Amino acid sequence: MRFSRLTKILIGLAVAVVIIFGLLIGARSIKPDGPFDDLLAWVPKRQTRFERQGGSQFLLEVDKNDLIESRLETVLEDVRSLLRNAKIGYRGLFVSDREFRVHISDPAEIDAAKTALKIFTDPIAGDNPIREFVLDEPEPGLLRLTLTGEGMKLRNSMAMVPSMETVRLRASESDSEPIVQQQGDDRILLQVPGLRDPQRLKEILGRSGRLTFQMIDTSWPIEDALKNRPPRGSSVLFSQDEPPVPYLVEDRVIVSGDNIVDARATYNAAMDAPVVSFRFDAKGTARFGEATSQNVGKPFAMILDNQVLSAPIIREPILGGSGQISGNFTKESADDLALILRSGPMAASLKIVEVRTIAPGGVQN
Numbered sequence: 276m277r278f279s280r281l282t283k284i285l286i287g288l289a290v291a292v293v294i295i296f297g298l299l300i301g302a303r304s305i306k307p308d309g310p311f312d313d314l315l316a317w318v319p320k321r322q323t324r325f326e327r328q329g330g331s332q333f334l335l336e337v338d339k340n341d342l343i344e345s346r347l348e349t350v351l352e353d354v355r356s357l358l359r360n361a362k363i364g365y366r367g368l369f370v371s372d373r374e375f376r377v378h379i380s381d382p383a384e385i386d387a388a389k390t391a392l393k394i395f396t397d398p399i400a401g402d403n404p405i406r407e408f409v410l411d412e413p414e415p416g417l418l419r420l421t422l423t424g425e426g427m428k429l430r431n432s433m434a435m436v437p438s439m440e441t442v443r444l445r446a447s448e449s450d451s452e453p454i455v456q457q458q459g460d461d462r463i464l465l466q467v468p469g470l471r472d473p474q475r476l477k478e479i480l481g482r483s484g485r486l487t488f489q490m491i492d493t494s495w496p497i498e499d500a501l502k503n504r505p506p507r508g509s510s511v512l513f514s515q516d517e518p519p520v521p522y523l524v525e526d527r528v529i530v531s532g533d534n535i536v537d538a539r540a541t542y543n544a545a546m547d548a549p550v551v552s553f554r555f556d557a558k559g560t561a562r563f564g565e566a567t568s569q570n571v572g573k574p575f576a577m578i579l580d581n582q583v584l585s586a587p588i589i590r591e592p593i594l595g596g597s598g599q600i601s602g603n604f605t606k607e608s609a610d611d612l613a614l615i616l617r618s619g620p621m622a623a624s625l626k627i628v629e630v631r632t633i634a635p636g637g638v639q640n
Contacts, residue, residue, distance in 0.1 A: 325454055325466045329635040331473035333465040333480065334458070334628040335442065337434055341624040343373065343422065346430050350408075351375065354392065354420070361391040373427075375420040382416055395420060405429060431461055437622040439463055444618035445479050463625070466633075473630050479611055481627060483580050484620040486532030488563065491574040491586055492523040512576070514583040515602065522583050524576050529566040534559025538616035540609035543599065549609035551600040553616060560596030568592040579612070 347370050354375060358365050364380035365388070379388045389410060398404035407426030411419050439455050442465055446453035451468035458464045470476065492509040500511050500523045508526050513519035538553040555563060566575075567589045577584045577600050584602040604612070 325468045328468045329633045330466060330468040331470040332631045332633055335463045335625040336628050337431055337461040338624040338626050339431060342430055342434055343427060357391045361387060363388050373422040377418050379416050379418060388418060392420060434623040438625060441618050441621050445614060446476060448614055471632060473632060477627060477630055479615060482615055483624050484615040485580055486616060487578045488529045489576050489578060490525045490570060491576055492525045495523055497521050497523050512578060512581060512583050522576055522586055530559045530563045532616055532620055535616050538613040540613045546601060549604040549606050551609050551613050553598060555596040564592060564594040
């Protein structure tokens with residue numbers, strides 16, 4: 276069948292409209308509530324659906340103190356590494372009140388130390404470049420690195436997007452699509468249509484979800500570490516048991532939850548208990564395989580939010596990139612932990628400011 280030129284043009288336009296409409300819908304699913312919503316205003320809003328259906332609403336706030344403390348801990352290790360790699364002698368390195376102080380042993384190395392630390396004071400590229408830190412020398416031989424107000428705002432801003440995505444992932448197990456919106460500079464509004472009991476999700480959102488694998492320090496008896504200061508490079512952590520069991524754990528992290536690509540609640544028939552099975556990415560598999568190969572016969576700890584989940588003995592090298600976490604789980608707690616691990620750790624701890632249940636029609640309970 277042959278078509279006239281006009282018919283071909285009309286068919287072409289119709290196909291183009293369908294393609295463009297599909298792209299708009301796809302873009303909206305990737306970035307809801309974005310500029311494409313203005314073009315799709317006739318599509319029923321999820322917000323309207325929430326008000327009509329009701330559900331649970333959470334207002335969360337970024338814990339600025341935790342965010343800053345975490346950043347300072349990272350920078351502290353970076354300062355040590357930079358000075359050590361530059362072979363610059365120093366003493367008295369410590370952090371207090373959002374600033375680092377370090378004494379450079381040889382006055383002739385002051386300029387070299389400033390050059391090594393310049394990475395923290397270089398402006399961060401962007402529309403309005405800012406300096407996260409400023410470096411000065413309040414007295415001869417003493418360098419001071421101070422976190423700026425703009426630097427604190429930057430870290431807060433950088434934490435918002437990944438935090439919102441983690442919140443969305445943790446709430447996505449519900450039957451309805453969660454609605455996640457930024458409120459101001461440091462708050463997140465989460466609405467879950469149809470969720471009548473928010474308690475379980477509240478507990479899941481309250482977990483930072485920072486999982487680490489670290490070796491148990493067997494060089495000191497735990498009793499001595501409790502009575503005196505633990506050896507340098509190790510810390511005393513406690514289990515989730517009642518009463519809590521103390522462990523002396525090396526501070527060095529072998530692998531973190533960032534290297535986990537999947538986690539599922541399963542059942543271990545031999546233990547007759549629920550467990551959480553996980554799988555590492557290639558980097559995590561290599562690191563964990565190397566660590567377990569070098570430490571056969573020694574215990575290591577699986578730690579979630581500074582609490583020891585379990586501390587098994589390494590019976591043989593674990594090279595397959597997968598494993599299990601046990602820890603007196605119920606089916607529900609195993610499901611929750613698997614969800615937390617799949618969604619990844621929070622970019623910053625979130626404080627739950629408010630939780631409401633909304634009845635159908637928008638009536639608050």
